[in-house]
Amino acid sequence: MIDLNLIREQPQLVKKSLSDRQMETTPVEQILELDEKRREIIQQVEALKAERNAVSKEIGRMKDAQARQEKIDAMKKVGEQIAELDENLRIVESELNEILAIIPNIPDERVPYGKDEHDNVVLRTVGEKPKFSFEPLPHWDLGPRLGIINFEQGVKITGSRFYVLSGAGARLQRALISWMIDLHNRQGYTEKYTPFMVKGETLFGAGQLPKFQDNLYKDHEEDLWMVPTAEVPLTGLHMNDVIDEADLPIYYAAYTPCFRREKMSAGRDVRGIKRGHQFDKVEMYKYCKPENSNDELEKMRQDAEQTCAELGLTYRVVQLCSGDLGFGASITYDIEVWAPGCNEWLEVSSISNVTDFQARRANIKYRPSDGGKLRYVHTLNGSGLGMPRTFIAVLENYQQADGSVVIPQVLKPWMGGIEVIR
């Protein structure tokens, strides 16, 4: 949610932001109109309520039965007016909130203008694309050949875009998750294990509802939704909280599976395990003071980069352009690792400063140490890292001429003695 005051005071800035994001319509005028109407009604109805409160108090003290009845009758009419105005107010406010709820965050001024992902800017590349003495296989050949990825079984028990990991493959994924969480621990993040299902309110707070409803799985009978990312429960942890300034910044890391219907991406990346309806991810998350969120973003990007580097993967850092920016993000870096088998850069991390966008929706504030007014925190999130793609990169980069896959050094403590998958 962006600040209504910002729309009031700088409507041009908001309009430009929305058009930079390639939104066709910018409902700024409509918001201002509704806001105007809202304040008008509030003034009317509150004046009436003040009158009713005063007279009602009087009635309680009145002795004369007839005069008393007259006042009661008069207040009955006032009550009817109040009910009518309250109803109007409710309608105006719900219209206003409906629109505000789908306005994305304002891009940071450093975000380059661009139409879509083709206009993203590669900031730098770390490492070199590895050279092979043989033709490296894509993971969709490598996995089944090694017996560690089974596509048919996934389709059999659940459906398309599902797969089963087996033996050393399942173990490799578990090793990646454990190693990553331990690494983030050392980087200062507190590990969290959260529910994988949340209520609608929590999804609203994180900015997933109402806009991305179509991409979410939901229980048919209850208000329970499968999380599309750990960012959602991690935002929810402090929903409606007031945090002491001394406790900031807060760093969390969590592993969760992520569930996405991928309606928008139907037909994309159908080959392999790159895009499924269920995937595992380790997420980094921060709550901090507004003045520190830029520095925290850079630190989180370094933390994600370290994760790629320690795995020995070649990666590049990409700055998202305005048109490719996510709904809640004000600025985003993607980290992509090189996958020599499928011959492409795979996005394994997306690191964003969400500023106060989620904090407003989820009502997360902090109390300044100097006793000043409560302020909204800033939140940041970043994958550290996304599983199937990191898994793909490890398989494809560490494959040998004989078709086996060597386990990266850092993962060995979790592999139970397995050094090579063959």
Added chain:
RNA sequence: GGAGAGGUCGCGUAGUCUGGCCUAGCGCGCACGCCUGGAGAGCGUGUUCACCGAAAGGUGACGAGGGUUCGAAUCCCUCCCUCUCCGCCA
């Protein structure tokens, strides 16, 4: 899932039966001041948030949402959560 007890301004509680001096009392904590060589004790003052308003001021919030009423923390309905017991169960 069944029965019962609860949810009040940081924490703990009073208030609910009997609607209106509840403009939500008291204790603890916290902040400031007085006192003190200093500290403690004591005394005094203050101590939620959101919204509307230039301000004065006003409105709303007693788990959430509805209803009754001139007026609801208080009465009625629905839901959520916590605790105790029972049932079921990894």
